[in-house]
Amino acid sequence: MGKVIAVANQKGGVGKTTTAVNVAAYLATFGKLTLLIDIDPQSNATSSLGVEPNSEKTIYEVLLGKISAKDAIVSFTDPYLNLLELIPAKIELVGSEYELIEFQGRERILRGAIESLRNKYDYILIDCPPSLGLLTVNALTAADSVLIPVQCEYLPLEGLGQLLNTIKIVKERLNPKLDIEGVLLTMYDSRLRLSNEVADEIKRYFRDRVFEAKIPRNIKLSEAPSHGKPILLYDAKSPGAISYAMVAEEIIRRNEKI
Amino acid sequence: MGKVIAVANQKGGVGKTTTAVNVAAYLATFGKLTLLIDIDPQSNATSSLGVEPNSEKTIYEVLLGKISAKDAIVSFTDPYLNLLELIPAKIELVGSEYELIEFQGRERILRGAIESLRNKYDYILIDCPPSLGLLTVNALTAADSVLIPVQCEYLPLEGLGQLLNTIKIVKERLNPKLDIEGVLLTMYDSRLRLSNEVADEIKRYFRDRVFEAKIPRNIKLSEAPSHGKPILLYDAKSPGAISYAMVAEEIIRRNEKI
Numbered sequence: 353m354g355k356v357i358a359v360a361n362q363k364g365g366v367g368k369t370t371t372a373v374n375v376a377a378y379l380a381t382f383g384k385l386t387l388l389i390d391i392d393p394q395s396n397a398t399s400s401l402g403v404e405p406n407s408e409k410t411i412y413e414v415l416l417g418k419i420s421a422k423d424a425i426v427s428f429t430d431p432y433l434n435l436l437e438l439i440p441a442k443i444e445l446v447g448s449e450y451e452l453i454e455f456q457g458r459e460r461i462l463r464g465a466i467e468s469l470r471n472k473y474d475y476i477l478i479d480c481p482p483s484l485g486l487l488t489v490n491a492l493t494a495a496d497s498v499l500i501p502v503q504c505e506y507l508p509l510e511g512l513g514q515l516l517n518t519i520k521i522v523k524e525r526l527n528p529k530l531d532i533e534g535v536l537l538t539m540y541d542s543r544l545r546l547s548n549e550v551a552d553e554i555k556r557y558f559r560d561r562v563f564e565a566k567i568p569r570n571i572k573l574s575e576a577p578s579h580g581k582p583i584l585l586y587d588a589k590s591p592g593a594i595s596y597a598m599v600a601e602e603i604i605r606r607n608e609k610i
Numbered sequence: 611m612g613k614v615i616a617v618a619n620q621k622g623g624v625g626k627t628t629t630a631v632n633v634a635a636y637l638a639t640f641g642k643l644t645l646l647i648d649i650d651p652q653s654n655a656t657s658s659l660g661v662e663p664n665s666e667k668t669i670y671e672v673l674l675g676k677i678s679a680k681d682a683i684v685s686f687t688d689p690y691l692n693l694l695e696l697i698p699a700k701i702e703l704v705g706s707e708y709e710l711i712e713f714q715g716r717e718r719i720l721r722g723a724i725e726s727l728r729n730k731y732d733y734i735l736i737d738c739p740p741s742l743g744l745l746t747v748n749a750l751t752a753a754d755s756v757l758i759p760v761q762c763e764y765l766p767l768e769g770l771g772q773l774l775n776t777i778k779i780v781k782e783r784l785n786p787k788l789d790i791e792g793v794l795l796t797m798y799d800s801r802l803r804l805s806n807e808v809a810d811e812i813k814r815y816f817r818d819r820v821f822e823a824k825i826p827r828n829i830k831l832s833e834a835p836s837h838g839k840p841i842l843l844y845d846a847k848s849p850g851a852i853s854y855a856m857v858a859e860e861i862i863r864r865n866e867k868i
């Protein structure tokens with residue numbers, strides 16, 4: 353039975369896409385059959401894996417019921433990624449929130465669309481856009497848990513309350529089993545006072561739900577997408593790569609001991 | 611006749627709020643009567659200026675027609691900021707896109723609401739959320755020009771095409787005089803190859819519409835919001851402060867020579 357994890361935070365630029373792409377790639381490398389779903393109109397997860405975002409078979413067509421989720425699946429030729437598959441996004445998703453609003457059960461569309469895929473994969477990750485709109489609510493309704501990347505700065509810390517509130521509402525009304533997979537500290541720089549202050553504050557509040565691995569600020573992570581590769585294929589020895597490998601390993605450890 | 615400038619880019623975390631807040635503060639310091647409007651549900655511009663985002667008089671009530679824009683205006687006691695005023699945002703804005711969608715002329719609501727204020731101010735800046743939804747379209751419809759902050763990295767560069775396309779559509783259908791105020795390079799680090807490659811690419815494409823000033827990555831800029839102050843009050847001698855002062859000066863120079 354696959355575990356569905358939404359990677360969400362309405363604050364922009366905190367590392368949602370970088371986390372979704374690289375955790376998915378490492379889960380696949382560690383032998384887990386993994387599906388990454390991109391529901392952000394920016395389709396950054398799609399382009400970070402070198403996939404052209406303009407096809408007729410994306411999550412946009414799946415959400416509008418034109419094709420099944422199975423028909424939108426893209427696989428990869430690289431041997432390291434043979435257990436990774438992707439459902440791409442495209443820019444037309446921008447308007448989808450206004451189209452989906454008219455649907456019956458509009459918050460449950462994604463959940464319904466991927467129901468038949470759950471048993472095929474060990475993990476399904478969903479990369480969310482920087483908002484708390486209908487696309488993100490669909491991801492939270494479809495998910496078993498939420499992985500929350502938090503950049504170690506002040507403004508990203510401010511928004512956590514809003515996100516937790518939205519998760520609580522979705523849990524009460526739409527998806528009672530929704531839980532927090534973990535909070536991941538990103539772009540952490542141990543030399544900066546601000547980084548350490550924010551990290552301490554998050555640990556005080558979230559305690560054992562904070563991933564042990566912290567993601568350091570590492571330029572290799574922002575270079576990799578321009579080559580259409582996850583970090584494990586771009587520079588597997590970099591600090592960014594090692595920290596994401598540790599996150600994937602921690603997810604497996606937490607979920608499979610049960 | 612005040613100039614209305616939307617600070618927009620659907621890519622998250624590129625420095626929209628940091629730019630809107632600090633450019634507005636320097637315009638005010640340079641003797642220009644300036645209004646900053648926060649239309650992002652995260653209300654980061656509001657909290658960056660130390661204003662509590664939960665009042666009953668915010669842009670949310672203005673957009674729904676419950677109060678006039680004039681009634682939502684907040685001013686500042688600090689002598690450096692006596693020419694700066696703010697219309698705050700609040701989290702309830704998240705749901706506003708679905709409420710506004712039913713209104714007649716839903717893209718022109720903000721334009722209508724601030725019409726009576728245009729003559730009072732020299733500059734009106736609008737801080738947009740990280741999306742191309744109805745709130746950002748309202749800002750683009752109300753604006754004379756768009757200031758586009760671009761982080762010097764690959765993924766932010768990718769999204770520029772979508773933004774330019776949206777600006778073109780708004781210009782054709784809703785606001786024929788909409789122009790680009792300029793593209794501002796943010797979090798620029800001259801030591802990084804990626805930073806320089808992205809900066810060169812943006813200059814090739816936008817030519818003289820790129821601001822001469824580049825905003826360096828500077829930790830003081832991310833510390834200032836936690837003190838509820840613009841950079842000019844937090845650390846006026848920092849590289850971040852000096853570069854934003856130069857941007858404000860360049861805006862004045864470009865707009866007032868006509």
Ligand SMILES: Nc1ncnc2c1ncn2[C@@H]1O[C@H](COP(=O)(O)OP(=O)(O)OP(=O)(O)O)[C@@H](O)[C@H]1O
Pocket residue numbers: 363364365366367368369370371392394396480481482538539540567568569570571573574575577592620621622623740763764765766
């Ligand atoms: N640990 C890191 N070190 C250095 N750069 C990083 C790191 N993580 C992400 N980045 C870069 O920072 C930028 C923002 O990251 P990313 O796009 O993953 O965030 P996001 O939360 O998905 O953004 P959005 O809100 O737009 O979806 C990107 O240019 C990315 O390459």
Ligand SMILES: Nc1ncnc2c1ncn2[C@@H]1O[C@H](COP(=O)(O)OP(=O)(O)OP(=O)(O)O)[C@@H](O)[C@H]1O
Pocket residue numbers: 362363364365482505506507508621622623624625626627628629650652654738739740796797798825826827828829831832833835850
């Ligand atoms: N030049 C800079 N140097 C260092 N940090 C910066 C700089 N500009 C912005 N920051 C920090 O980077 C983060 C993102 O910036 P900011 O919130 O202004 O971006 P944004 O585009 O408004 O984000 P959103 O898409 O969520 O609205 C914040 O924590 C901010 O303090």
Ligand SMILES: [Mg+2]
Pocket residue numbers: 368369370392396480481
């Ligand atoms: Mg993203």
Ligand SMILES: [Mg+2]
Pocket residue numbers: 626627628650654738739
């Ligand atoms: Mg912002």
